[in-house]
Amino acid sequence: MTLRTRLTLLTFAAVLLAMLTFAGVAGTVLWRAELSSISRQVDAQAEALLAIADTTPGRLNATARDILEENGVTATARVYRSGVQVWSGGSLGPPRLDPAFLSGSGVHVVRRTGEYLVASQREGPLIVEVGRSLEPLEKLLRRYVLIAALTLLGLSTVVGALVAAQVRRALRPLETLAGRVQRLDLPSPLPALHEPGEVGALARALDGSLKALxxxxxxxxxxxxxxxxxxxxxxxxxxxxxxxxxxxxxxxxxxxxxxxxxxxxxxxxxxxxxxxxxxxRAQRLPAPPGAPLPAVDLLHLAGEAVDLLQPLATRRDLDLWLDGAPAHVRGDVALLGSVLENLVGNAIKFTPPGGQVRVTVEPGADRARLVVEDSGPGLPSGSLTEAFVRGHSDVEGFGLGLAVVRQVVDAHGGELAFGQGEDGGARVTVTLPLAVDGPETASPVDTLVPM
CATH class of the missing domain: 1.10.287 (Helix Hairpins)
Incomplete structure (x- = not known):
């Protein structure tokens, strides 16, 4: 059963139950109100008959009809003297006097006897009973139940249809979204991105995930x-x-x-x-904010890379300089070491003999900056935007090295920028977030990826 069907049936059942409860309560209130009204009427009629009852039946015959008729309904009555019936109007069935009325005075009671509601009053030797049939009230109640049932069925059907239409309208974006998610390669954005509520939140979350994927x-x-x-x-x-x-x-x-x-x-x-x-390894590294990484000193790491590559610079008759101040960043020591080795190694390869390569570490307010600058021919413009292109066709090893640098910097939440140095050579700048808890958290180790 689909979600749309379940929601429709659940809503239909809830509405029907609520209406049935309301109709039941309303029917009960109506029955009791009518029963109470009839009880007051017959009690008042019994009291009026008792006031005029005597041994003269003619007087009763003359006035009883006016007393027993009320709102177009005629009640029935009996008059007893000393326990013997002396007058009757209509039929209340066989005499069923309560023994309590055979003695004492000022006694009156209203009770249900069969299909009648009977009010009995006594004054001295006189006893008056006035009864009213409950059959009209029962017919009214049966008519009410029938009308209520038909009304509830009709209203529930209409409400169910409206709810089904509303549910279908509310779930239509989900159906469209499900079909769109199956086609991952489409460049168009997901539908329902601007929908309010849970559907829009789901669409926006899926859109972000699909873009990343x-x-x-x-x-x-x-x-x-x-x-x-x-x-x-x-x-x-x-x-x-x-x-x-x-x-x-x-x-x-x-x-x-x-x-x-x-x-x-x-x-x-x-x-x-x-x-x-x-x-x-860089692809498996959790992107910030993720699992906490150790804090490493970027200056110390740069010093290790410079020491490692100094023989290569010496063989090429290059000056290799390191300058700056300690700057602690959170990261993987081996991966950050590979960044330094790639950048410094490529700078050495691209710089002609007699030139220089300078590595600078500059801590800032919340980010550290690593700058590798050489005095070589510089980077062609295409290398500034394409991660996997060779910087110089006659020098091997630049394209994939630059891919390593970009991937590692992105995985550490940093930024990579290219430019021209003061001597006209290439200038590569890596910006990384500083470690907020200071240098005591960890120290770099001598485990660099060989290049």
Missing amino acids: RAEREHETLFLASASHELRTPVTAMLADVQHTLSRPRPAEELRSALERTERTASRLRQLTGNLMTLT
Whole structure:
């Protein structure tokens, strides 16, 4: 049974029960009110007959009709003297005098006898009974029940139809929403985003989740395409070089040269594999606000990256500088280390001999800023917006490294910006939120991802 059917039936049953309760209470009140009114009428009629009752039947015959007729209804009566009936008007059935009326004075009572409501009064030897049939009242009650039942059935049907229409209208956005959610790749926003109440809240929550899911799928597709390209090129080159070397006997020095080329290609593959593992780990990192991450000193981490890459800078005749102040941010030590190694390593690769690379850590009011600046040729404009593009076609290893940097920075709730340095080279700025609970929470360790 669908939700719409359940809600309709539940509402129909609730409305019908409420109307039945109201009709029952109203019928009971009506019955008691009418019964009380008849009781007062027959009691008053008995008292009036008692006041004129004597041994002269003619007097009773002359005035009893006026007394017993009220509102178009004629009551029946009997008059007793010393327990013997001396007059009657109509029929109340066989005499059924209460023994209490055979003695004492000033006694009166109203009781139901069969289908009559009877009022009895006594004054001395005289006893008067006035009765009124309850059959008209019972017919009225039966008519009321019939009319009430038909009215309740009609009203309940109308209310049920209205409720069903309203429920269908209220649930229509959910049906549309369910059909739309099944088609994840549609770029159009979900319906019912501006609906009030729970439907709108659900639509907005689903819309946010679907946007994040689509972005994740696009990111994975782009990442897989780039990773395949990055891995295919060195593997193809290494395979071609090995096949060419094995095509005929080679002298020892030529074989050594081929092995050195293979070693360089294998080192590049290891670097690409490390980057891929770093990206996978960054994707599993909880995005802020999430599980608390340790607080690490960005300056200390930058110092370790500079120490690690200093030999490479020395071989390329570059000056590698580190400047700034301690700045504690929350993050994964290995992932942040991979960011520093990628940025500093790429700056070293892109800077011609005799140049310089400067790393600066600047703490702010609520965010820390890491700046890596070189004196190389700078970044082409396309590299500023595309995460998986090579910065320079003649230098390997930039595209996937930049993907690592972007993914890790995003996972830590930071921002990545590119620009031109003072010397015309590339300037990369990473901004990360500061750790609010200070530097005592954790310290960095020497576990950096090899690049």
